[in-house]
Amino acid sequence: MQPAIAVRELTKTYAEGAASVPALRGVDLEVHPGELVMLVGPSGSGKTTLLSIMGCILSPTSGSVRIAGKETGQMTEKELPQIRLEHIGFVFQGFNLFPTLTAGENVELMLDLKGVRGPAAARRAQELLAQVGLGGKYASFPSDLSGGQKQRVAIARALAGDPEIVLADEPTASLDSHTGRTVMEMMRDLAHERGRAVVIVTHDARVMEFADRTIRIEDGLIAPSAGESASGRDVPLEHIRPHFGEYVHNWLTPQPAQ
């Protein structure tokens, strides 16, 4: 099974005036279709940087980035948007909806980028909103939606691109715990039901249990203690697709479901 994302010996150094800030110092990580990986770690440890590089919106200083088998680490600014469009959906802490567009139009913008327009786009946007439980909110503006509803519109928008990979930075940080759980359940379903590779950066202890795998980043490196061990415990084995079960067995602590 080809990993959805594979990074090798990844480094990123920001130039901060004369000084240089090493944000990532050699990270190896694979994320497979159907799994939900959480990135945790202290503030400033490099989580967002790693997510940005995996999302092809930031180029690494060195190392390899493979998205769906394609090496993107050395791609130019011109080629990267196409990779993002084809393979990656983003969900943000601040939702990043377009405030002047309705919920439906927000979704249609993604469809437009994918070349779906007109009545077909409107129909598809309706479907996607219905899938995240917002069937009646097509014409609502973001300002009229609650935080959880906004994040669900954002998820519908990400799904409109039909990405193999969904990346989220603190998607629940702006939500109350109940709403946060609803959103996380959706993200988990994306991985488990639809076979997406989902990577979530979070500080939110309330939602950690949704992880199939938790990666701890410290000082630009993956902390050895985490990674292949712990936190898959809450994921019922039967939710993981059989065809990558072999891989799963390597890191999943065998524990009873729920």
Added chain:
Amino acid sequence: MPPLARRNLFHDKIRLTVTLTGIVFAVVLIVVELGLFVGFTVTTSSLVDHSGADLWVTSKHVPYVELGVPFSERKLYQVRAVPGVADAQKLIVRWTDWKRPDGRQESVQIVGINPDDPMPMPWNLVAGSVADLKKPDAVIMDEVYKEKLGVKELGELFEIRGKRARIVGFTRGIRSFTTSPYVFATFKRAQEYASINDDQTVFILVKVAPGADLKQVQANIADSVKDVEVFTSSEFSRMTQFYWMFTTGAGVAVLLAAVLGLVVGFVVVAQTIYATTMDHLKEFGTLKAMGAPNRYVYKVILTQAAISAVLGYALGMVVSAFVVHASQKGGAAILLPWQMAIGMFFLTLLMCTGAALVSISKVTRLDPAMVFKG
């Protein structure tokens, strides 16, 4: 494409108002200055352009119509004898002094014509007729200059260089570019008003026979009549325009003001369009993160600029139309020919999209990390 550009533009009504005000301001400023330039230019040569003549015969070294030098009117018969000349007439254009009833002197330009000629001068009469010039001491002037010359109504008597002058008609819209209005009289009377010898003229206007070659007739006259120069009307018109607009610098000042309008307008428009882009910077970042190529984002920004341009242009033209209309009653006509109106549209579009380009560089170098900030 969902209507992102339009929505972003109309979302913030105050900003939209500021943007449109800036564009309207720029459009009106440029239209007024350019319109003044065109108005001035047309005014300087209006006498030449309305003469109906094909050729102008002048003394040597006459740079423009106001500076004709008298020469013997016997040359008229020589000119008439040149092959290809259908008709030739004398014309006087000459500075002289007008005395107002309150005793103040005003400088005027006396224009002496033969009222029996088919020459279309003076034109655009709103009171009296050209034939009335044949009455004793008769003069015709433009209504715009009534106040300047102390004129109230037809029939009033004045003095030009100590000789009687009676108003028998008014024209409309015959402006002089200089501060001296044109005053029309018969050729004979104009000689007296302007202190020109009674055997002299200032110009000879030539009508070329149908089918004759203008340039050929021009050369023929120059060959067979001594001590004169011959210009086609369009040559003489352009010489006169060039003198007043560029040699005196009057036109340069107006053009400079138009350029200034363009610069000020551009800065104002660039500033507000830049600010609008900055307001939505995070959205553009999100759009780029979603996989939109730069050109997609540019399209949104340029569409926004183009909509602003169209609205600003339309409003600006409405305001300009009022200004242009109001100017018709004043001393300086602002002209807005259709070519200028169309040109203005593209200039506005260019100004707005150019202004948008300033903010586009900001979007090109978007820090992707910003899309992850809460």
